[in-house]
Amino acid sequence: MLNVVVINGGRGAASLIPALLDRQGLSVTSVVNAYDDGKSTGEIRRVFDMLGPSDLRKVQELMLPVDDPHRDASQALFAYRYPVGQDAAACLADMRRFATGGDTIAGIEIESGAVRSALQRFVGEFVDGLEVIQKARGLTFEFGDCALMNCLYAGAFLACGRDMEVTTRAFDRLFRLRGTVLPNSVENKWLTALRANGEMLYSEAEIVELRSNVRIDGLYLLDGTLDRTAFERLSLDEKKHFLDRHHTAVMASPGVVLALQQADIIIYSAGTQHSSLYPTYMSRGVAETIAANRTALKVFVTNIGADYETPSYLSSDYILGAHRHLCRPDSRDYPMRDLFSAVLINKSRLKADESYVEDDVDRFADIPVRRIVDAFESEASPGKHDGSRVTGTILALYDEGGFSR
Numbered sequence: 001m002l003n004v005v006v007i008n009g010g011r012g013a014a015s016l017i018p019a020l021l022d023r024q025g026l027s028v029t030s031v032v033n034a035y036d037d038g039k040s041t042g043e044i045r046r047v048f049d050m051l052g053p054s055d056l057r058k059v060q061e062l063m064l065p066v067d068d069p070h071r072d073a074s075q076a077l078f079a080y081r082y083p084v085g086q087d088a089a090a091c092l093a094d095m096r097r098f099a100t101g102g103d104t105i106a107g108i109e110i111e112s113g114a115v116r117s118a119l120q121r122f123v124g125e126f127v128d129g130l131e132v133i134q135k136a137r138g139l140t141f142e143f144g145d146c147a148l149m150n151c152l153y154a155g156a157f158l159a160c161g162r163d164m165e166v167t168t169r170a171f172d173r174l175f176r177l178r179g180t181v182l183p184n185s186v187e188n189k190w191l192t193a194l195r196a197n198g199e200m201l202y203s204e205a206e207i208v209e210l211r212s213n214v215r216i217d218g219l220y221l222l223d224g225t226l227d228r229t230a231f232e233r234l235s236l237d238e239k240k241h242f243l244d245r246h247h248t249a250v251m252a253s254p255g256v257v258l259a260l261q262q263a264d265i266i267i268y269s270a271g272t273q274h275s276s277l278y279p280t281y282m283s284r285g286v287a288e289t290i291a292a293n294r295t296a297l298k299v300f301v302t303n304i305g306a307d308y309e310t311p312s313y314l315s316s317d318y319i320l321g322a323h324r325h326l327c328r329p330d331s332r333d334y335p336m337r338d339l340f341s342a343v344l345i346n347k348s349r350l351k352a353d354e355s356y357v358e359d360d361v362d363r364f365a366d367i368p369v370r371r372i373v374d375a376f377e378s379e380a381s382p383g384k385h386d387g388s389r390v391t392g393t394i395l396a397l398y399d400e401g402g403f404s405r
């Protein structure tokens with residue numbers, strides 16, 4: 001059994017992880033940061049003072065067992081969102097009925113007795129916890145467009161002693177997932193960024209959604225959200241001064257460190273860089289553990305197309321950015337060879353309207369990492385990776401050997 005660790009975002013490895021899970025003899029662990037603060041996840045974070053569950057649950061949904069007789073109910077739970085304008089009182093009444101012995105929640109019948117019992121406990125914790133939190137903090141929770149699983153995560157978080165790794169593992173066991181999902185850290189931080197022109201991005205949601213050709217100059221993890229009006233009164237130098245002195249490098253969770261120590265293959269997945277990947281790289285202990293694992297194959301998968309965060313990135317920018325953020329928490333310049341064995345770069349152009357990442361081969365003369373340039377794009381879904389082809393290439397590299405030191 002080969003231990004494979006994938007560093008990815010919520011759906012950033014939607015083609016890769018299922019392809020890995022379909023291969024025999026692989027134990028797959030996905031490492032995901034939980035700093036998402038958009039939509040219902042932001043509401044959960046605001047009220048329950050916790051990390052965001054959305055990207056964790058998205059990867060767990062990819063890992064639901066294919067032969068589970070209750071798979072339809074599980075998928076329904078992961079997919080359900082309360083409608084916009086949902087009446088809170090009606091929603092809470094439905095939750096209370098389920099928590100006190102009901103068979104259904106949000107119209108979804110939970111047939112498995114073991115799953116139903118655990119979810120009833122989590123829902124009960126959510127309802128009771130929400131009632132007290134709203135009174136204690138003077139808050140009102142909005143159910144409209146809220147993912148049901150986010151509520152279940154909040155209840156489980158309270159039941160699991162407010163530990164996000166324990167919470168995530170609870171759902172892993174409950175749904176008998178085909179792989180393991182771990183948060184990069186259990187520390188509750190808020191992601192912000194500063195562009196080179198001085199423009200602030202005050203949330204993870206803004207980093208993801210606001211397209212600009214101006215590069216992001218700095219990425220920061222803060223103890224809380226910023227007052228936008230007050231912060232905009234600061235000069236650029238004052239903004240940098242504040243952010244530099246309030247950024248905290250979080251510790252990688254114990255499970256992540258252990259997974260990286262035991263990994264035979266470590267994959268840096270494609271995905272949104274500043275929101276999904278760099279924050280995980282910035283966790284203290286991640287680079288150190290990867291570098292210390294001298295026997296693992298370490299493969300970096302370059303994005304196929306540009307996204308909102310990196311509209312002008314060339315192929316070298318992706319691996320250089322990863323290296324920079326991996327080195328950041330320890331202020332240590334790890335040799336590239338200690339962190340990366342190979343980089344996969346796509347050469348196909350199947351989609352006419354796609355903004356493809358250009359390969360600046362000349363710059364790689366100074367990057368001591370093996371380049372593998374091939375058609376990694378999916379013919380069925382142009383603009384996305386072919387998970388099976390990427391997986392096959394990585395496993396062929398492992399079989400080839402020659403990467404151990």
